[in-house]
Amino acid sequence: MPIDISARFAFHLDQPTDLLLQFEAAAIPEQKILSSETRLAEAMHVARVPAQDSIGERIWVRALGDYSVEYSARVAVERLAPELGSLAMVDPHELPGEAVGYLFDSRYCQADRMQSFVADRFGKLEGGAKVAAMRDWIAENFHYVPGASTPNTTALDSFVERRGICRDYAHVLVTFARASTIPARYVACYAPGVEPQDFHAVAEVFLNDPTAPGGGAWYLVDATGMADPAKTAKIGIGRDAADVSFLTSFGLSRFDSSEVQVTETK
Amino acid sequence: MPIDISARFAFHLDQPTDLLLQFEAAAIPEQKILSSETRLAEAMHVARVPAQDSIGERIWVRALGDYSVEYSARVAVERLAPELGSLAMVDPHELPGEAVGYLFDSRYCQADRMQSFVADRFGKLEGGAKVAAMRDWIAENFHYVPGASTPNTTALDSFVERRGICRDYAHVLVTFARASTIPARYVACYAPGVEPQDFHAVAEVFLNDPTAPGGGAWYLVDATGMADPAKTAKIGIGRDAADVSFLTSFGLSRFDSSEVQVTETK
Amino acid sequence: MPIDISARFAFHLDQPTDLLLQFEAAAIPEQKILSSETRLAEAMHVARVPAQDSIGERIWVRALGDYSVEYSARVAVERLAPELGSLAMVDPHELPGEAVGYLFDSRYCQADRMQSFVADRFGKLEGGAKVAAMRDWIAENFHYVPGASTPNTTALDSFVERRGICRDYAHVLVTFARASTIPARYVACYAPGVEPQDFHAVAEVFLNDPTAPGGGAWYLVDATGMADPAKTAKIGIGRDAADVSFLTSFGLSRFDSSEVQVTETK
């Protein structure tokens, strides 16, 4: 069953500024873009580049003054979502090079500093069962409070404050997984059922793929519990929110508004 | 004229622990490995994987107890080192996808938070001249003080404290460049002339390549002024020190000692 | 010439919560409260305690639901405001015990980490001339941007970001002074000429008192340049904003609005 996505956002630039936008559902095997329409306000120039790991595209825009973006799409998600607890860990030395990069600390996910907590709390579990326990621990110990965090909030901040939004929940889960030598990345996405409706974010962990012996695959995990992996449309991925924001401004910008609607197609 | 490298380091692990090591000069076109020898202590297992952007290799080791590494090599560096001030910027929307990733904030280089300072201080300059001014500003305003920083020290910490070592100088330069929309990465390397002798680190920025019109290339810049790009052997690169440490431990380890000697071959 | 103050603010408490309020002009020798009126919404209880160093009062309130405060006053300020540059430093070992406490690091003013910068930049100056240079340096290098900082923003954050409001300017000045072994504290105040009109904050430094040989006194310094010390009504003082907020909530509260008007009496 496809999902219907509608998003728009607007911002203002006091002087000519370079921006990277990434807001379109990615055209990748696990999700088919049935239809889509992107409307960008007029800009000094626009250019597309492949996004991280070639999942989706980033759009360079150089603009001035008021700027707005509108996007709508229908996406058929065909993602397998196996029971997380059944998935084994991939031994670190058997990880493919591309997954190894997602073990390292990043802007918002300083995993090295959480090794002691993670070992004490989750050390007796393995693989997918460990990740499931991390997800449940976050769900139980955090409060979902829009406005409680800022763009500077890191996973460590969130761990201290125990409050945040999807971005913060995903950062903490990514951090826990990496501290446990499980590669983890951040996924910007659209998903029905997110309250309040907005751009959404979840984590993705690299675990054994039971359908391909000896191999591994990335699995979506949402510590907020709001998104169903089988109905989630990925925009892009990155080490954390620094890599895959819908709007990255290389200069000062004033964000004005955004509006997102995601529904299951009837 | 080649350089001779000799390095050894040792650490202790209280329980079986996975480690990533990266300490060998990379086999890449700009430097030829004339000879090399690596001696790893016995481990529970050892596996090599390509390192970031396929520059050099990382070595997975699973070990317990005392562990030591010895490495020696002779490397012929054939790197062009054009006058930095003569290099033009590559317009953001013309950057190749692989360089775009080095514009984003990373663990130790939170460039978004320095946009205001960088615009005020360096905003009137362009391209290589701007990077050269950043390098000189750091050299003038920082004190090289071994022991003044820790593995947690970020570029923002260093900017406040105005003290640090090569790692910190490189982080600040990377941060300044990114805040100015110039891709920048962190380079672990060996270089003669580093005082005190140790593993070294410099920055690398992506600017126009005058020998390939329309294209860009990475250029080494050392804000400490100790390393000559034409005599520097790269170990590997990353967004910052989180990606390219000679020792990344996924569990608690106790570092015991390291010793590095780099000399120009006579 | 007196000043007229009018302030109101409102907030909401989801459950019974203890709050400390401090918003009234202090009754101290250097300013006379000609008239004043305070209206507190009904509370579960209200109690007054002397505020820090007995300058002004704090009001304990235990309340639930919507809560609002209204305050108006006419205050005659009789503060001497000597030329800052003419004031000598008090030697640390001659400081009175009460001033010594304002040399230490506090929540938002981590002076120890800025000793190197302060020594390099201002080390050749002494006493009031040094403080004046610090004030002018901040005025020159910072942008006054309402909304650019949060209640978590420290002086180090502000030093990095070069943007903030009166609170941030005062924190940076306090930090610089302490890093130079000059006692400095944070002053919450009302002042005409503040744009946009709001609660204001400035720094106060302890320097030699030329009218009392061998002694010292506290002198107001406003790095934003908006407040005239001779027309500023102090509310209270503290090590930094943590001590002297108009609203400190010991539990979660939702701030709704505030409105401040300060004018010179005609």
Place this chain on the structure above:
Amino acid sequence: MPIDISARFAFHLDQPTDLLLQFEAAAIPEQKILSSETRLAEAMHVARVPAQDSIGERIWVRALGDYSVEYSARVAVERLAPELGSLAMVDPHELPGEAVGYLFDSRYCQADRMQSFVADRFGKLEGGAKVAAMRDWIAENFHYVPGASTPNTTALDSFVERRGICRDYAHVLVTFARASTIPARYVACYAPGVEPQDFHAVAEVFLNDPTAPGGGAWYLVDATGMADPAKTAKIGIGRDAADVSFLTSFGLSRFDSSEVQVTETK
């Protein structure tokens, strides 16, 4: 039964530097200084001032080059140490002004950011029973690891890393208590039984005094479990370690060594 204290420490100053030292057991009613000897190396000048809340003394020293301090004392501690769990909370609005100041955030104890965690974890308990649960929670969840923290480590850092020394344990306990509207301060002290032997630190909380109806008193609490309040000699108190270090240097200093021995007199 008295305790015998012996301490010495040494450091080096490259240029004339002002220092504050605080290392002597305080002469206060709850502990009698039976004998003591302080030997300070020669300095450019030395001056004593009362320390915070008049508990103990700070010593100003202006010195250059190598500097050392030796101290020995015999102290009879006569401190009541009631069962913590039996002590009631003092209602915030009944706190004396001097205790109110210890509710605010300080350099290393940013209590506002931990209100959510503290309410969730300890919210159903009251007064001394709540503090005892905080102490036990820290003891259970932290690892005592000399060298795992630095002078910059805050309570939030320690809460994330779950490792530290007495200073860190005390900071976390102070932070938890304040987040729960219980005044808490930091106590530098000497105590037998501390392993490894060193300067020690504990927390002190303000709770009801059953011997003085309507009043409150400060009670020592050691989350490390190493010090017995009935045998602990206080050096001084402060909001946190920033206020009551044995060595606060207003300029760069190089710490060389320290040695502390505390034993029960036989």
